[in-house]
Amino acid sequence: MSKVLLVIGHPDLSQSKANAALVDAVRDLAHVTVHDLYATYPDFQIDADAERALLAEHDVIVFQHPVFWYNTTPLFKQWQDKVFTFGWAFTMDGSSSQLAGKKAIVAVTAGVPGDHYTPEGANQATLETLLSSWHATLRLCQFDIQPMVKVYGTAFGLSDEDLAIAAKQYNELLASFAA
Template identity: 85%
Template sequence: MSKVLLVVGHPDLSQSTANSALVDAVRDLANVTVHDLYATYPDFKIDVAAEKALLAEHDVIVFQHPVYWYNTTPLLKQWQDQVFTLGWAFTMDGSPSQLAGKKAIVAVTAGVPAEYYTPEGQNGTTLEALLSNWGATLRLCQFDIQPMITLYGTAFGLSEEDLSMAAKEYHELLASFAA
């Protein structure tokens, strides 16, 4: 049975409709650990050893965050900078890292509808292209990268029904990895 770590990088989960709905949908799953970075580190002082230990004891790592200026949130970025270190999270000589082979999923919410994230849309490109740094980071760390999960329109246009369906699908996906 795989253990899933959900690393949540939302600055105020209690004020989020979409991110909190996704987290709430999986909170009760056996073998899923919900790790809210902003609740754990309100002072931004990350316990790197504790974070590495958490990663080491899980088989599947899910990185969930809202899109902030076409990127991740500040604390999640700081977490990456401090936890994904040379010799532990990645190597330069091709030897296996401590994260090698673990499954990784990036799950993001975007305030605007999906059509904004097309070559013809307001952003002029896809969300996947804008967040390509995730793919590069996860490849460097030798993760087994799974498809990105995207939930669009969270600030504009996401219906209760769409949110409920997204939460249900998220639950099913994480349950499938934890089985």
């Protein structure tokens, strides 16, 4: 059984509808550890050693956050800067990092509908393109990158039924790592 670490970077999960629904859908899975960065570090003082130890204990790492200005949230970015350090998370000589081979999933929620995230849409780019720094970071850290999980329309247009479907699919995805 693979141990899954869900690193959640929502500034106020108690006020979230979509991110909270995703977390709630997987919280009771025995092999999933939910790690809320904003609850753990309200002062933004990240314990990088503790975070690295947590990453080392898990086989699958899920990075979940709402899209903030086509990026991750501020604390999540700071977390990346403090935790993904040279020599531990990545190397330059081709040797293996401490994260090499671990599966990584980026799971994001976007306020506007999916058609905004197309070359023809309002944003003129896909979420994968706009969040390409995630892919580059995960590749540098030698993660086994899995497909991105995307939930669109969380501020405009996502029905309760569609959110329930997304939460169920999220549960099924993370549950699949228990096999």
